Amino acid sequence: MHNQAAIDELITTLGQRVSQSKSDLELHGRSETHFPDAPPEAVIYPESTEEVAQILRTCHAHRCPVVGWGTGTSLEGHALALKGGVTVDFSRMNKVLDIRADDMDVRVQPGVTREALNHELRATGLFFPVDPGANASLGGMASTRASGTTSVRYGTMRDHVLALEVVTASGQIMRTGSRARKTSAGYDLTGLFVGSEGTLGLITELTLRLHGQPEAISAAICGFDTVEAAVGTTMDAIQMGLAMARIELLDEASVRAVNAYAGSNIPVKPHLLLEFHGSDTMVRETSELFGELAEARGGSGFDWASKPEDRSALWAMRHNAFYAILGLMPGATSMVTDVCVPISRLAETIEETQRDFAAHDVTGPILGHVGDGNFHAILLMHPDDSAARARAHDAAHRLVERALDKGGTATGEHGIGMGKLRYMEREHGHGWAVMGQIKQALDPLGIMNPGKMVPPSNL
Amino acid sequence: MHNQAAIDELITTLGQRVSQSKSDLELHGRSETHFPDAPPEAVIYPESTEEVAQILRTCHAHRCPVVGWGTGTSLEGHALALKGGVTVDFSRMNKVLDIRADDMDVRVQPGVTREALNHELRATGLFFPVDPGANASLGGMASTRASGTTSVRYGTMRDHVLALEVVTASGQIMRTGSRARKTSAGYDLTGLFVGSEGTLGLITELTLRLHGQPEAISAAICGFDTVEAAVGTTMDAIQMGLAMARIELLDEASVRAVNAYAGSNIPVKPHLLLEFHGSDTMVRETSELFGELAEARGGSGFDWASKPEDRSALWAMRHNAFYAILGLMPGATSMVTDVCVPISRLAETIEETQRDFAAHDVTGPILGHVGDGNFHAILLMHPDDSAARARAHDAAHRLVERALDKGGTATGEHGIGMGKLRYMEREHGHGWAVMGQIKQALDPLGIMNPGKMVPPSNL
Numbered sequence: 001m002h003n004q005a006a007i008d009e010l011i012t013t014l015g016q017r018v019s020q021s022k023s024d025l026e027l028h029g030r031s032e033t034h035f036p037d038a039p040p041e042a043v044i045y046p047e048s049t050e051e052v053a054q055i056l057r058t059c060h061a062h063r064c065p066v067v068g069w070g071t072g073t074s075l076e077g078h079a080l081a082l083k084g085g086v087t088v089d090f091s092r093m094n095k096v097l098d099i100r101a102d103d104m105d106v107r108v109q110p111g112v113t114r115e116a117l118n119h120e121l122r123a124t125g126l127f128f129p130v131d132p133g134a135n136a137s138l139g140g141m142a143s144t145r146a147s148g149t150t151s152v153r154y155g156t157m158r159d160h161v162l163a164l165e166v167v168t169a170s171g172q173i174m175r176t177g178s179r180a181r182k183t184s185a186g187y188d189l190t191g192l193f194v195g196s197e198g199t200l201g202l203i204t205e206l207t208l209r210l211h212g213q214p215e216a217i218s219a220a221i222c223g224f225d226t227v228e229a230a231v232g233t234t235m236d237a238i239q240m241g242l243a244m245a246r247i248e249l250l251d252e253a254s255v256r257a258v259n260a261y262a263g264s265n266i267p268v269k270p271h272l273l274l275e276f277h278g279s280d281t282m283v284r285e286t287s288e289l290f291g292e293l294a295e296a297r298g299g300s301g302f303d304w305a306s307k308p309e310d311r312s313a314l315w316a317m318r319h320n321a322f323y324a325i326l327g328l329m330p331g332a333t334s335m336v337t338d339v340c341v342p343i344s345r346l347a348e349t350i351e352e353t354q355r356d357f358a359a360h361d362v363t364g365p366i367l368g369h370v371g372d373g374n375f376h377a378i379l380l381m382h383p384d385d386s387a388a389r390a391r392a393h394d395a396a397h398r399l400v401e402r403a404l405d406k407g408g409t410a411t412g413e414h415g416i417g418m419g420k421l422r423y424m425e426r427e428h429g430h431g432w433a434v435m436g437q438i439k440q441a442l443d444p445l446g447i448m449n450p451g452k453m454v455p456p457s458n459l
Numbered sequence: 460m461h462n463q464a465a466i467d468e469l470i471t472t473l474g475q476r477v478s479q480s481k482s483d484l485e486l487h488g489r490s491e492t493h494f495p496d497a498p499p500e501a502v503i504y505p506e507s508t509e510e511v512a513q514i515l516r517t518c519h520a521h522r523c524p525v526v527g528w529g530t531g532t533s534l535e536g537h538a539l540a541l542k543g544g545v546t547v548d549f550s551r552m553n554k555v556l557d558i559r560a561d562d563m564d565v566r567v568q569p570g571v572t573r574e575a576l577n578h579e580l581r582a583t584g585l586f587f588p589v590d591p592g593a594n595a596s597l598g599g600m601a602s603t604r605a606s607g608t609t610s611v612r613y614g615t616m617r618d619h620v621l622a623l624e625v626v627t628a629s630g631q632i633m634r635t636g637s638r639a640r641k642t643s644a645g646y647d648l649t650g651l652f653v654g655s656e657g658t659l660g661l662i663t664e665l666t667l668r669l670h671g672q673p674e675a676i677s678a679a680i681c682g683f684d685t686v687e688a689a690v691g692t693t694m695d696a697i698q699m700g701l702a703m704a705r706i707e708l709l710d711e712a713s714v715r716a717v718n719a720y721a722g723s724n725i726p727v728k729p730h731l732l733l734e735f736h737g738s739d740t741m742v743r744e745t746s747e748l749f750g751e752l753a754e755a756r757g758g759s760g761f762d763w764a765s766k767p768e769d770r771s772a773l774w775a776m777r778h779n780a781f782y783a784i785l786g787l788m789p790g791a792t793s794m795v796t797d798v799c800v801p802i803s804r805l806a807e808t809i810e811e812t813q814r815d816f817a818a819h820d821v822t823g824p825i826l827g828h829v830g831d832g833n834f835h836a837i838l839l840m841h842p843d844d845s846a847a848r849a850r851a852h853d854a855a856h857r858l859v860e861r862a863l864d865k866g867g868t869a870t871g872e873h874g875i876g877m878g879k880l881r882y883m884e885r886e887h888g889h890g891w892a893v894m895g896q897i898k899q900a901l902d903p904l905g906i907m908n909p910g911k912m913v914p915p916s917n918l
Binding site (some may be wrong): 179 | 648
């Protein structure tokens with residue numbers, strides 16, 4: 001417990017907002033997925049940037065590890081305290097500070113969740129579109145460069161963070177970016193901190209881009225005989241410039257799971273779920289054009305839902321797909337994979353993966369943000385079946401290798417955390433060493449989320 | 460000439476492609492604008508990435524400064540060889556390597572210009588939208604994070620560079636990013652090199668996003684009584700989600716210049732020049748909606764041009780505005796400013812600037828990419844009128860301070876180079892020191908474009 005000196009010092013200043021209770025440590029030592037628990041030695045609940053700076057100055061002086069914590073919904077064990085130390089929980093820094101409707105931007109503290117933000121925005125005619133599924137904190141979403149179902153239209157967190165306030169490893173408060181929509185003023189520090197997973201500093205404030213709520217929204221579902229036809233239709237639509245707000249793929253196994261879960265009767269074949277945003281005219285035109293493209297590739301059962309309740313049912317189906325898939329194997333645990341490839345290689349990557357799973361007796365329905373070339377397989381296994389667990393891990397490994405072979409990336413949106421560290425060298429080559437140099441420059445003592453992101457020599 | 464040892468070594472391997480001719484040195488020692496000449500000691504014309512790596516390994520061993528050179532169209536003296544050394548001219552690395560229409564991306568060498576790329580793309584149905592005006596090289600555009608008239612719709616270079624090949628200061632070849640449309644795999648090195656102005660390494664290859672050529676294009680011009688009304692209409696249109704491909708402002712003085720240059724008869728008041736891209740229906744609908752918004756703010760003379768020749772005339776007017784403005788004062792030299800502010804502060808920033816110019820006897824028509832909050836004043840002065848030159852410099856300085864006061868940035872798209880270095884500390888605070896730490900980590904000998912971008916201790 002050589003970090004106790006730092007913790008004791010923090011207790012003298014922050015008092016009860018430094019917790020060493022067993023339940024707090026356990027809660028912050030767990031991840032949503034299959035990684036072993038790794039609790040911190042204390043959990044701290046700061047209420048201001050100045051307090052975060054104080055925490056980091058103290059930890060820096062004592063070389064005590066620091067891990068940031070949003071809502072704990074990471075799927076790759078980002079916030080596990082591998083080397084102990086303190087976890088900084090941002091749940092009390094959860095204020096929407098300033099909504100600027102004229103500029104369509106908002107300033108928030110990092111503990112605000114995306115749903116809370118959209119709730120605050122509901123009367124403004126504006127919304128924040130990035131939707132990773134979980135009701136994650138915006139600080140966490142920035143730290144992992146999250147995206148989700150709407151990125152095909154609106155972009156990822158990278159595209160939505162205009163400016164940050166960050167506390168550096170040594171406890172200095174820094175502002176990056178500005179409220180200007182574009183800039184050529186120096187290195188893109190905002191972009192560097194977005195996706196840095198708490199390894200360079202802690203985000204204490206974000207300025208985010210907003211969008212106008214669309215005048216009209218229309219959703220649809222359409223079945224295809226093959227994944228290739230579904231992906232091909234998606235490519236056709238993107239090349240025509242059709243503005244799709246969402247375009248999601250469910251493979252046969254996912255459809256089967258959804259039917260069983262919801263009692264629905266969707267034909268068991270690959271399906272696209274779509275959403276269009278725009279004016280009435282545009283939404284109508286776009287949906288008609290999409291329908292023609294789908295038909296040309298054998299799409300069937302093309303069904304539009306422009307009423308809010310029908311749309312909600314459709315997206316509830318998509319959002320519940322994870323639970324529906326879990327329901328395929330009662331008592332199972334899951335492993336969620338996440339790769340992204342050039343869209344021209346997407347159909348073959350999915351089809352090869354399906355064949356691989358079948359050949360190795362792995363249950364893994366596939367669903368994805370097909371417009372981005374990003375997909376997930378949800379691998380199921382009984383917790384005490386170590387052979388099945390090994391088969392799933394091997395299949396997930398082959399999936400990442402396959403994505404890299406196709407010119408893709410080991411993670412489209414879930415981040416590196418614990419699960420993808422082993423692929424960094426292959427994906428980035430010398431670039432991984434350069435990431436280590438940056439880490440070394442900005443966190444020379446290695447106290448920020450240690451054990452993650454960079455090469456072992458810089459961890 | 461302590462760099463001659465490095466140059467001699469490079470001559471033994473690259474022969475005649477290392478030039479020390481007077482004309483070559485002079486040509487590469489000049490900028491487009493008012494900065495004093497600063498020629499390199501040699502100009503090198505590599506033909507491959509491996510040659511660039513060789514140049515950097517040699518220069519690194521001899522601590523010889525290295526400056527990258529695209530087409531020399533920078534407006535801020537980025538490529539001036541302040542400390543001598545060698546300039547690497549990429550004009551022989553000008554191949555379009557691989558057009559991948561299915562993925563809507565392209566791999567190019569850095570010496571390809573944006574016009575050359577679009578020429579190569581003309582049969583594919585695709586185009587590269589970023590248009591800074593000059594026919595700049597794509598490597599240079601990435602290095603300065605360029606943008607221009609179409610960024611309101613398509614984004615800046617930051618949004619278009621998917622992947623890079625870079626040679627580091629020590630001569631290692633590195634690939635950043637991938638062809639996947641999104642990724643959460645580690646620090647955004649691609650984003651770090653975009654806009655780094657050759658101070659961290661040299662870009663030897665780029666993978667760029669492309670877009671489908673729009674089915675229909677329509678352009679328009681519309682006059683307003685005040686800058687505020689023109690900007691207000693722009694804000695209304697953005698908030699309604701109208702997809703404008705271009706929306707450019709000309710102030711009264713710019714209109715007067717254009718009229719004199721082209722013999723046209725446009726009413727002397729602020730004007731917006733617009734372009735819409737989309738389907739026939741969408742373009743028609745969007746233009747009608749925009750017309751209504753403009754009318755509500757007193758817009759007049761709203762005139763649509765959907766025929767290509769009318770559109771060309773309109774955009775020729777915009778593209779020639781610089782020369783038209785120069786024509787206001789025969790024999791004058793110019794100073795082009797470039798700031799970007801939150802759009803809610805744009806009208807007041809422009810109006811205060813106009814009043815400031817008038818009060819200080821400065822001639823400086825204003826035009827801008829109003830949808831981004833980005834504008835330029837073109838300050839005119841007779842070359843031998845040192846008092847006028849001082850007034851212009853002072854006014855340009857106040858303009859940057861004003862933009863920073865409004866929450867903006869010292870440069871929206873032209874970059875730091877020589878002209879904006881003095882504002883880095885005010886704009887970035889501690890962030891500027893962090894940029895210096897990154898520079899120190901990636902270029903510890905300080906050979907990459909020395910004298911630029913980072914604090915003096917890291918220059």
